[in-house]
Amino acid sequence: MNPQELDQIVQKVQQGDRDAFAELVFLIRHDLRLFLSSFAGSIDMIDDVLQNALVTCYENIAKYELRGTFLAWVKGIARNLMLKELHARSRVVNSEEAFLEHVVMKAALDAAQGAGREEETMERLRECLEKLPDPAKEMIRDRYYNRLPVQEIARRHGKTATWAAVTLFRIRETLREYMEQERTA
Amino acid sequence: MNENDFILLMEEYFDGSLPPEGRAALRRELQASPERRALFEQQSRQHIRLHAETSPLDFSESQRIAISVMDNVAAEHHPATFADILKEQTLRERLAAIREGLRAPHYSGKYRYARFALFRVFGPPLMTAALCILIITALIIAVPRMFPVDEDPEGIRIDLRVPDPTKVPDDTPPPPPSPRESPDPIPINPTLPPQDDVTTVTVSDPVPPSHIPVHPTGIRHATGKPITKPLPALLTGRSPESRSIILKKTGNTKTEQSVLKALQWLKQHQQAAGYWEGQDPVAMTGLALLTFLGHGETTDSAEFGATVQKGLQYLTAHQDSEGYFSRNVYAHAIATYAVAEAFTMTRIFPLREALDKATGIVIRGQQPGGGFDYNYSQRSRFDTSVTGWQVQALKAARIAGVSNPALDAALEKCARFLKTAAFAGDGSGFVYSGQNHAIPVASGATWTMTGVGTLCLQLLGAAESLQAKRGNAVLENLSFPWENEKQPKVYGAYYVTQARFHSSNRNAWDRWNRQMQKALLSAQHTDGHWEKGDYDQGSHVYTTTLCTLMLEVYYRYLPTYSQPSGTNDPVMTVVSGVPVDVR
Numbered sequence: 001m002n003p004q005e006l007d008q009i010v011q012k013v014q015q016g017d018r019d020a021f022a023e024l025v026f027l028i029r030h031d032l033r034l035f036l037s038s039f040a041g042s043i044d045m046i047d048d049v050l051q052n053a054l055v056t057c058y059e060n061i062a063k064y065e066l067r068g069t070f071l072a073w074v075k076g077i078a079r080n081l082m083l084k085e086l087h088a089r090s091r092v093v094n095s096e097e098a099f100l101e102h103v104v105m106k107a108a109l110d111a112a113q114g115a116g117r118e119e120e121t122m123e124r125l126r127e128c129l130e131k132l133p134d135p136a137k138e139m140i141r142d143r144y145y146n147r148l149p150v151q152e153i154a155r156r157h158g159k160t161a162t163w164a165a166v167t168l169f170r171i172r173e174t175l176r177e178y179m180e181q182e183r184t185a
Numbered sequence: 186m187n188e189n190d191f192i193l194l195m196e197e198y199f200d201g202s203l204p205p206e207g208r209a210a211l212r213r214e215l216q217a218s219p220e221r222r223a224l225f226e227q228q229s230r231q232h233i234r235l236h237a238e239t240s241p242l243d244f245s246e247s248q249r250i251a252i253s254v255m256d257n258v259a260a261e262h263h264p265a266t267f268a269d270i271l272k273e274q275t276l277r278e279r280l281a282a283i284r285e286g287l288r289a290p291h292y293s294g295k296y297r298y299a300r301f302a303l304f305r306v307f308g309p310p311l312m313t314a315a316l317c318i319l320i321i322t323a324l325i326i327a328v329p330r331m332f333p334v335d336e337d338p339e340g341i342r343i344d345l346r347v348p349d350p351t352k353v354p355d356d357t358p359p360p361p362p363s364p365r366e367s368p369d370p371i372p373i374n375p376t377l378p379p380q381d382d383v384t385t386v387t388v389s390d391p392v393p394p395s396h397i398p399v400h401p402t403g404i405r406h407a408t409g410k411p412i413t414k415p416l417p418a419l420l421t422g423r424s425p426e427s428r429s430i431i432l433k434k435t436g437n438t439k440t441e442q443s444v445l446k447a448l449q450w451l452k453q454h455q456q457a458a459g460y461w462e463g464q465d466p467v468a469m470t471g472l473a474l475l476t477f478l479g480h481g482e483t484t485d486s487a488e489f490g491a492t493v494q495k496g497l498q499y500l501t502a503h504q505d506s507e508g509y510f511s512r513n514v515y516a517h518a519i520a521t522y523a524v525a526e527a528f529t530m531t532r533i534f535p536l537r538e539a540l541d542k543a544t545g546i547v548i549r550g551q552q553p554g555g556g557f558d559y560n561y562s563q564r565s566r567f568d569t570s571v572t573g574w575q576v577q578a579l580k581a582a583r584i585a586g587v588s589n590p591a592l593d594a595a596l597e598k599c600a601r602f603l604k605t606a607a608f609a610g611d612g613s614g615f616v617y618s619g620q621n622h623a624i625p626v627a628s629g630a631t632w633t634m635t636g637v638g639t640l641c642l643q644l645l646g647a648a649e650s651l652q653a654k655r656g657n658a659v660l661e662n663l664s665f666p667w668e669n670e671k672q673p674k675v676y677g678a679y680y681v682t683q684a685r686f687h688s689s690n691r692n693a694w695d696r697w698n699r700q701m702q703k704a705l706l707s708a709q710h711t712d713g714h715w716e717k718g719d720y721d722q723g724s725h726v727y728t729t730t731l732c733t734l735m736l737e738v739y740y741r742y743l744p745t746y747s748q749p750s751g752t753n754d755p756v757m758t759v760v761s762g763v764p765v766d767v768r
Binding site: 030037107141 | 189190192195197198200202208211212215216222226229230231232233234235236237239248250251252253255257258610612654
């Protein structure tokens, strides 16, 4: 969908068309999720921030000027909300019991502050996923698309949980290296 | 802690299944080793990215989110209740809001409001009117009984009697005409059992206008006996009467002449064994039969009855014991589609058995994700083009009343598949193929597959889904693919023509219709055939059938969005449990 087509739908929303907003959400939601995942501290944060970003977007949509920059406009809203949320959660989880969450939030905050090329990162990830050998793709499918826990993946393959965890670890490392190579290339 | 144990703890943390002692161990490890902490950070980032990238494109979830967002904002800024709204609105405003609401999707607040307001506005007068009608009806029935009339009304007498099998009563209608001459015996026509000792109810006057049994829709029945089960509303446009009315409004006499010429050409090119030549005779026969059935021609048609009969006999004779008409997945679905329509229109019982078996094959061939692939493969690849014909076959089987308990679930799975896996993540339409349960296809939609996906969603009752609407929006910019084409893309045009016809954008349809009529009427050869369509294997049957089906679009299925004159509100009815909007 090109920016002008998106603007046409936005215009309908500005004129009060509720169906058009449903269509708009449908068109931008996946992009927004990917964008937010680049610097989210956890998976549930993505959905929380996305929901808030859409509310803010709907409340302020009358202020958006039709210049073909709608997606960037919404991403700006989402990014600000995510940063706000990360700061808030970093403060809350800075305790011994929540040390792990603190590490994750801190890493996410660092990523968010240094971010700016999230779309490229996600594009590379997509390309690299396609290059994985079939058995690795199958593991990714089970773990992420089918949302299976590591114990269940191990059971399905007739292996130990450690085997499944190490295999997934290696796949993610391989993807990271691929992405790094692509970036430098 | 060795590396493998550390990795397992990390993975279980990502799962959310790490117990407190595991969390403590992982924490100690990260605090002790900056390298492992860096690794943990990298892996958690990568885990979240992968999670987002592989999230299913759940479009109904998008709808739900949008509604919840709008409702939240509305509740915050516009806390008016229904009662407040009604109090503030004039009657005219209420009617306008009702009209608008009834056209809105059923999940929307506008629609719910419209139903509520409809009852508020029209409930009391309607109740009063219904009460008056009841009272008047009761009076009409009661008054003649209170004042009985001695004489029977002249000419109308109900005569209950047991007929004498040896004597033909004078007022019996003349026997039906001798069956149409056919070169072959007609084994698939059931013979009527003799009716002995049957108590009959006859109406002596008025005399039935004709002895030729004609279904109320105008389609004659092969057995010479009126069809007892009416045709589904969706197909009633095929009767001669409906067809002529519809054509006056939508098509024109030239398109109808063109269809007739094509049917005559197909009749002439049917092989003696009943099939039509082409790459796959079963598929060609199925397509040819669909063109005849689409024009309301059944086994009992005066001009084409024998042709339809022989075609159906060929298909049923070629069905194997498992139920396959062909091992080619396209051919099997097309043949199933044709047999389903034939059964719906004729109720010839042996077709039912063939249809049940064939439908079972399609249902069993469906992938867990709801799509289909070549050879009914259950591997991860799906094929939207293959799926398109299976959906048409299953929908036709549903209309025919196939009682397979898995049929409804299969249709639902088809709709879910089309809305998710087959729909490109960038919203540009439907894709040709992809992998089930894998990363959803982000882009790569084609107009042909968008035609397939959009039409199928319309057939599946999901015309109002965002995916179908997006599909139609994409198709609106297309021109009829014939001009300057060495091999006109009839395959895609077949789908797009139907999808555009069933879409609510009448202006876009009118534009496409004009282009289609111009292209097809000028490209038809004088003997009635078309040629050079993509995938035509030289016999021209393929191109001719698809072009004919396009020109039958006006009456083949009633428009999904047709509205009664004088109102903008669509009327909802139910055909065999499948909701369709019809006149």
